[in-house]
Amino acid sequence: MTRSPTILSIDLGTGGPKVALVGNDGTIVASALRPVTTIPLGPDAAEQDPEEIWSAILSAIREVLAAAGRPAEDILGISCTSQYFSIVPIDDSGHPVGPMIPWMDGRGAPFAQALYISHPETPSRWIETTGMPPLPSGNDSLSHILFLQNECPEIYERAAKLVEPADYVTSRLTGVCASNGCTAFAMLLTDNRELDSIAYHDELIRLSGVDRQKLPELVPIGSSLGPIRKEIAEEIGLSADTQVFAGVNDTHAAGIGTASHLRGHGALNIGTTCQVLAFVDDMRTDIDHFILSMPSPVPGRYMVMSEIGLGGKPLEHFLTRVVFADDGLAKHSVDDPFERVEEALGTAEPGSGGLLYLPWLAGSQSPRANPAMRGGFLNMSLETTRAHMLRAVLEGVSFSLRWALPAVEAFTNETFPFLRFSGGGAMSARWAQILADTMDRPIHQLSEPRFVNNRGTALLAFHALGRASLDET
Structure with a gap:
């Protein structure tokens, strides 16, 4: 019997990762969930442990591959989606140098509000360029970066890059630290007016005071970041040729998985x-x-x-x-x-x-x-x-x-x-x-609704490989 090709999809939600092996017809071949702890630190303050997240992902992947019983060559690639408006500080190898600041954390609020005071044109300038202003509540990734810069300088200085969770996962998988227009949006520092030429915006970076060197390289949306690192492939039982695709946020994944793009x-x-x-x-x-x-x-x-x-x-x-x-x-x-x-x-x-x-x-x-x-x-x-x-x-x-x-x-x-x-x-x-x-x-x-995001990212990966169309439900 001929087996259909599959994509290994990672959906990192606030509560933890959902990992699924998805066929090219959307079938969930095997799946696993793992919880992740959110650490409350007081009003409007919370953190998650990136190492706990990584361990949970690897554990879920092992369970999925064991349950599927598929040969490694059937798995054409790895796709990833995650919660967004969250920041992970990482070193050059992709390992965390501090906790993840998730979307519900508002400790960056004073620094976002300071932008409005020092630069009254902030709302209109940001809306014109990125489509969204910094949130006075501090619940966006730019605010998290400013919080780390001002309140956790030792973490900020140790960080080679500051990345969204999906980009953290792909950097651990590949050793390549990169973002794209979908994931970098949450940092509110990109010019999004032309989808084919999304790039960091020098003026917004200057106004925010963020160190540009700490921002990940931007690659085209839907890019392959290259093969999985050999040692990770051996650890979880995948082929070292397995391609890892640039991530998207979980709203994107749900939009594709529900065919809302039609x-x-x-x-x-x-x-x-x-x-x-x-x-x-x-x-x-x-x-x-x-x-x-x-x-x-x-x-x-x-x-x-x-x-x-x-x-x-x-x-x-x-x-x-x-x-x-x-x-x-x-x-x-x-x-x-x-x-x-x-x-x-x-x-x-x-x-x-x-x-x-x-x-x-x-x-x-x-x-x-x-x-x-x-x-x-x-x-x-x-x-x-x-x-x-x-x-x-x-x-x-x-x-x-x-x-x-x-x-x-x-x-x-x-x-x-x-x-x-x-x-x-x-x-x-x-x-x-x-x-x-x-x-x-x-x-x-929808059927198996918890895995709609996995289906969405798998469809994107199949599309990138030329094996599926985004014009079909």
Whole structure:
């Protein structure tokens, strides 16, 4: 029997990596997940350990290759996607010299705000050039770099390069430290006006005060970075000829995996955070609704960046901190807090008995950016049950997406006749129905939705190899 070629896809999310071996028809041949710890350091401060991330990726790869039982020559390449607006300081060999500063960390806020004070033209200058201004909340990669530069000078000085997580992974795999228009976007230092000629912008680098030598080399989007390092190939059982492709961020991957890059198509993604996924033909910015466009791996098209805020995280928070918490009241923890969610949702009527939930546990972004926004339950009564609270959480997240959808459709000049649904949230058929009710639109719940990003990056790799078209669903 002839085996189809495959791509080894790495999706590094906030909660840890998902690794999958993906066939050229999108089949998930084998998959593995590993958790990664987020270390809370106080209000608006968090870190992750890049070595823990790397070990988790290697462990997941070994499991996938063992489960697949495929010869190494069947695996044509490695593709990578990751969370973004996160920075890893690395040395010349790609090894970390400090912790990863993830997207939820806001310790760079004072330095982002200082740009607005010292250079009043900052918002317009950045929007014109990159499509996005530095965030006063400090939740972007430029702010993280400025935080390291000003508050952690020893790490900043030791770092040969400051890279996004996807570029960290590819540098460990290949020994080549490189970024591209898709991953470098989050550093807000590139001129993105022409997709075919994305480059660092000297004036933005000067205004920010960042050392240009610490920025990774830019390669074309979709490039092969070369073969995997021989010692890594031997360690995990791959051919030393296996090509590693330049990474993309997880919104790009979800956009490709849901076929949102096709005209007239849109999607919803609910992972740790949630997004409305879509594409446009040019760089544009709706700063009032905080909807932006960023370079994409699809030739001639930009990806819409409509980050709503937390998506699946409020559900996890409710289950682990309220329902199954270990605290002074009792020990309620369970191995899988999500196991009974579908059953419990069926016991609460739509509308959750009048209970409302605000899902902004860490601020809101699109369609109204407010980092100080916070969440809560409203209209609780003596009839309120835990099932009502559970359903209200899902309804609250769904309504936040509904709030953003008209602004995204206006931004794209398109009305989506249906919406595909991806991410961990799409494992719930009841959540899909809640979204259909709130969006007043058909929701297409994708199969194996947690691995949509893996499918997306695999399709990009097959496309780069000339074995797939991006014009097909």
